[in-house]
Amino acid sequence: MNVIVSDRRFSDPNRTADGQPRAHVALRQLKTLWLNTGTLCNLTCENCYIESSPKNDRLVYLTRADVKTYLEEISVLNLGVIEIGITGGEPFMNPEILAIIEDCLSAGLKVLVLTNAMKPMMKCATGLLELREKFAQTLTMRVSVDHFDSALHEEERGNRSWAPMITGLKWLSDSGFQLHAAGRTRWGEDERVLRKGFAELFEAQKIRIDANDAESLILFPELDGSGEVPEITTDCWEILGVDPDDMMCASSRMVVRRKGAADPDVVACTLLPYAEGFGFGPRLADSFTTVALNHPHCARFCVLGGGSCSG
Numbered sequence: 001m002n003v004i005v006s007d008r009r010f011s012d013p014n015r016t017a018d019g020q021p022r023a024h025v026a027l028r029q030l031k032t033l034w035l036n037t038g039t040l041c042n043l044t045c046e047n048c049y050i051e052s053s054p055k056n057d058r059l060v061y062l063t064r065a066d067v068k069t070y071l072e073e074i075s076v077l078n079l080g081v082i083e084i085g086i087t088g089g090e091p092f093m094n095p096e097i098l099a100i101i102e103d104c105l106s107a108g109l110k111v112l113v114l115t116n117a118m119k120p121m122m123k124c125a126t127g128l129l130e131l132r133e134k135f136a137q138t139l140t141m142r143v144s145v146d147h148f149d150s151a152l153h154e155e156e157r158g159n160r161s162w163a164p165m166i167t168g169l170k171w172l173s174d175s176g177f178q179l180h181a182a183g184r185t186r187w188g189e190d191e192r193v194l195r196k197g198f199a200e201l202f203e204a205q206k207i208r209i210d211a212n213d214a215e216s217l218i219l220f221p222e223l224d225g226s227g228e229v230p231e232i233t234t235d236c237w238e239i240l241g242v243d244p245d246d247m248m249c250a251s252s253r254m255v256v257r258r259k260g261a262a263d264p265d266v267v268a269c270t271l272l273p274y275a276e277g278f279g280f281g282p283r284l285a286d287s288f289t290t291v292a293l294n295h296p297h298c299a300r301f302c303v304l305g306g307g308s309c310s311g
C-alpha cells in the first residue's frame, strides 16, 4: 500500500500542518481486544492491508504466555472486555493458536477468529472440534471469501486458492461452528448484487451463512492508501457529522509482537500495526488514553471513509 505523506502533514500529534488543533479520539470502553498472532501467512494476497506473506515476519508469533498476561490484566483491572478478535497473517500458522483460543474462551470471553480456512486451519481440525464442543456459543470463525466468483477470489488471493477455501468453509459449516464470512467490494458491484451472489454460493454449497445479514457477511471496502487526504482537526467532527466514539480506536486495541522486541506492544487499532506513534507499550492499562489522528489512514478510512477493516 503506497501512502503519500508530505513533509509537514501528519507529523505533530497536537497540531496540523496549518497550526489547527488536531482531532483526538478517547478510548471510551475497551470492548474488543485484537490479538495479532503474527504476519506470516500461507497466501500473499494482492491487497492485504498488513502485507502478509509466507516471508513477512515483521510481527512475529504472539505466544500463549503473552496472551495469558493480557487475560490476567483484563481480569485484574476488570476492564469489561467483551470480545477477543484473533487476526494475522493466518492465525493458524501460529503453533500455539489452539491453546491461545482456548485460554481466551476459558476466561469467559467471546472469541472471533479470522482465517482463510485453508490448509493451516485444516491441520488444526481436531483441536478446533474440541473447542467447538466446549465453547459452541462463544467461538465464531470468520472466513475471507473475497468474492462469490471463484475467478475474482483468485485474482485477489492467487491461483488454486478457491477450492481449499471452499473445503474449509464447508467443513466449518458442516461441523456446526458459528460462522461468518468477509467479502470485498473492490470490484464495484452494488451491495444487493454482491449479497445475492453470495447467497447463491452459500445455498449451492450448503453453507450456513445468511448473506443478507450484515454481521454474518461483512463486506469490506478496499483500503487504498494512495493519494493525499486532509488532516482532521477538532472542528471536523461537527462539520462532517462524525462521532469520535464511532472510531475503532474508541472501543478497541490490538496487541502485536514486533520482531526482535522484548515485549509485545499494544497499538491503537488494527489499521496501524506498523505506524510509529500509535503504540502504547506492553501494558493494556497504558493504552487507556487518547489517540491523535496523526496518520492518513485516520482521515481516509475512519473519519472520511467510515471503514474499519478488520473490525
Ligand code: SF4
Residues within 6 Å of the ligand: 041, 042, 043, 044, 045, 047, 048, 049, 050, 051, 052, 053, 088, 089, 090, 116, 144
Ligand atoms: S489471507 Fe489475509 S492475512 Fe493472508 S495475505 Fe491474504 S489478506 Fe493477508
Ligand code: SF4
Residues within 6 Å of the ligand: 025, 247, 248, 249, 250, 268, 269, 270, 271, 272, 291, 293, 295, 297, 298, 299, 301, 302, 303
Ligand atoms: S486509523 Fe482509525 S481506528 Fe486507527 S487510530 Fe486512526 S482513527 Fe483510530
